Amino acid sequence: MDYFDSNTMIGALGAGPAGVGLSVAGLLAEMERYGIKQALVASTAALEYNASAGNHVLAEEIKPHGNLFPLYALTPDPGALEEAAALLPSRRFAALMAPDHEHHNFSLREWCSGPLLAALERRNIPVFLRPALAGWEAVAAVLEAHPRLNVVATHTGYRADRYIYPLAHRYPRLMVETSMYVGHRQLEEFARTFGAARLLFGTNLPYYTPAAAIAVLAYAQLDEADRARVAGGNLKLLLEGKT
Amino acid sequence: MIEQAVLEGRPLGVFIFDCHGHFGAWPDFPVRQNDAARMLELMDRLGMARLAFSSLDACYCDMRRGNQEAYAAAAAHPDRFVAYAVINPNLPESMEEELDRWPKQAPRPLIKLHPYLHRCRVTGPNYRPLWEFAHRTSAIVLSHTWESDATCGPLMFEELARQYPDARIILGHSGVTRKGYEQAIQVARKYENVFLDITGSQSHNGILERCVADVGSEKVLFGSDLPFLEAAMGIGRVALARLPDSQKEAILGLNFRRLVEGA
Numbered sequence: 001m002d003y004f005d006s007n008t009m010i011g012a013l014g015a016g017p018a019g020v021g022l023s024v025a026g027l028l029a030e031m032e033r034y035g036i037k038q039a040l041v042a043s044t045a046a047l048e049y050n051a052s053a054g055n056h057v058l059a060e061e062i063k064p065h066g067n068l069f070p071l072y073a074l075t076p077d078p079g080a081l082e083e084a085a086a087l088l089p090s091r092r093f094a095a096l097m098a099p100d101h102e103h104h105n106f107s108l109r110e111w112c113s114g115p116l117l118a119a120l121e122r123r124n125i126p127v128f129l130r131p132a133l134a135g136w137e138a139v140a141a142v143l144e145a146h147p148r149l150n151v152v153a154t155h156t157g158y159r160a161d162r163y164i165y166p167l168a169h170r171y172p173r174l175m176v177e178t179s180m181y182v183g184h185r186q187l188e189e190f191a192r193t194f195g196a197a198r199l200l201f202g203t204n205l206p207y208y209t210p211a212a213a214i215a216v217l218a219y220a221q222l223d224e225a226d227r228a229r230v231a232g233g234n235l236k237l238l239l240e241g242k243t
Numbered sequence: 244m245i246e247q248a249v250l251e252g253r254p255l256g257v258f259i260f261d262c263h264g265h266f267g268a269w270p271d272f273p274v275r276q277n278d279a280a281r282m283l284e285l286m287d288r289l290g291m292a293r294l295a296f297s298s299l300d301a302c303y304c305d306m307r308r309g310n311q312e313a314y315a316a317a318a319a320h321p322d323r324f325v326a327y328a329v330i331n332p333n334l335p336e337s338m339e340e341e342l343d344r345w346p347k348q349a350p351r352p353l354i355k356l357h358p359y360l361h362r363c364r365v366t367g368p369n370y371r372p373l374w375e376f377a378h379r380t381s382a383i384v385l386s387h388t389w390e391s392d393a394t395c396g397p398l399m400f401e402e403l404a405r406q407y408p409d410a411r412i413i414l415g416h417s418g419v420t421r422k423g424y425e426q427a428i429q430v431a432r433k434y435e436n437v438f439l440d441i442t443g444s445q446s447h448n449g450i451l452e453r454c455v456a457d458v459g460s461e462k463v464l465f466g467s468d469l470p471f472l473e474a475a476m477g478i479g480r481v482a483l484a485r486l487p488d489s490q491k492e493a494i495l496g497l498n499f500r501r502l503v504e505g506a
Contacts, residue, residue, distance in 0.1 A: 001250075017421050017422070019449075020421075020448065030448075034483070035250075157444070158272065158444055158472060158473075159271055159272040160272070161272050161273050162272060162273070165273075180444065182444055182472055182473045182476050183272060183275075183471070183472060183473060184275060184276065184277070184468075184469060184470040184471060184472060184473055184474070185275045185276050185285075185470075185473070186275070186473060187473070189275055204446075205448065206448060207447065207448060208445070208446040208447065208448055209446050209447070209448040209449065209450075209451075209480060209483070209484075210483075211249075211446070211479040211480050211482070211483035211484065212446035212476045212477075212479050212480050213446075213479075214249070214250070214479055214483065215249050215475045215476060215478055215479020215480070215482065215483065216473050216475045216476050216479065218249055218250060218251065218252040218475070218479070219249075219252045219288060219289060219475035219478075220252075220475075221288075
């Protein structure tokens with residue numbers, strides 16, 4: 001299976017448990033152990049310290065590794081997108097927005113993030129949001145205001161379907177990352193209802209073992225083409241701007 | 244062999260006895276394919292021989308009705324299901340009768356506690372008759388636990404393990420969070436009658452290997468939370484762990500079988 005992990009992170013964890021954070025070499029070793037060929041990678045420096053500085057660190061660290069793609073942390077600060085896009089100009093990337101007070105502390109609403117979201121929409125760059133932190137109402141507002149923007153809900157938890165289903169019915173560009181979407185038969189049911197094209201395999205490394213996400217997908221009642229889409233095909237198309 | 248089966252989505256081919264499942268529904272997200280037939284279908288797909296479950300109705304709401312439903316479902320498939328008796332400590336006058344109603348599917352009683360949902364401290368006076376019963380009968384007591392929770396934080400079980408050494412205490416979810424696991428490991432290391440159940444939605448990287456290193460593989464039990472959580476997740480965590488197959492087999496089923504059969 002060609003796994004392309006949509007949810008990984010490298011870097012030290014300021015407040016995290018000792019021994020959990022992964023260097024880029026550590027991430028590559030975990031990927032090899034579990035047969036994960038490619039990964040979209042966020043940076044603790046960008047998420048927990050400073051978006052701009054952390055994006056530079058991330059780009060520098062993954063530059064030698066063509067199977068790693070940056071998930072840059074973006075804020076509504078002027079020029080943030082252009083600065084990130086210039087870091088590894090030949091490498092596809094996605095945007096991570098962390099608007100909650102514990103991270104970058106801004107609003108996803110139009111009066112604050114509208115220009116950035118419009119630019120991402122125009123350039124067909126997917127945005128990754130964590131609804132448990134951003135709030136489902138804010139995610140809904142983004143989808144409503146930017147109908148051509150691909151939005152990936154990450155770390156959703158297994159209790160979120162009463163938010164996810166109405167939004168997924170209404171907004172076809174909402175996708176779900178699978179690392180915490182682990183309710184009984186949940187993945188299969190989502191695929192049956194909305195199609196496997198809207199699910200992205202994710203492990204939540206360094207926090208979670210890839211074993212969980214791999215097994216959930218391996219045993220899901222999907223046909224093999226759909227399983228391959230979820231494992232990596234969907235993310236590949238998303239980064240290439242082909243969705 | 245075990246790893247390859249998971250990667251290919253095949254039944255594992257080893258004995259799997261899940262120590263932590265449920266029967267019924269829940270309030271806060273959609274319920275799907277939770278009837279006995281669908282659960283058995285999934286168990287077959289995974290290669291899971293047996294499942295010990297407890298009633299969710301009894302955990303959330305009605306002890307008597309819920310247990311009765313779970314006992315009936317287990318009685319219909321005695322080779323696959325075994326039911327725990329859920330005890331609600333808010334009904335102390337019914338406790339003895341409810342324990343008597345447990346259908347004796349195993350040599351020793353299987354009891355499930357959910358101090359968080361029942362809003363009652365597991366060390367409190369309402370639970371004392373239950374712990375005395377468990378000590379007297381060498382019962383298996385599976386309790387929900389959560390890191391530092393005021394009703395069921397793992398460290399609260401230290402006192403119980405010491406006072407009731409013949410009770411077999413399973414720390415459900417091992418405290419859930421990474422810090423919760425640290426607390427659960429601390430207790431299980433110290434007391435022979437405390438076991439770690441790895442059921443849970445949080446698949447901390449390396450935590451299973453840490454449990455085995457710290458308390459020994461013979462005290463670690465596989466659980467899935469079926470049909471609440473995706474059972475394949477728990478299977479994968481064990482099957483793809485950095486452990487020898489012999490330890491994986493112990494965790495997946497042999498340890499719990501030995502416990503249920505009275506060891």
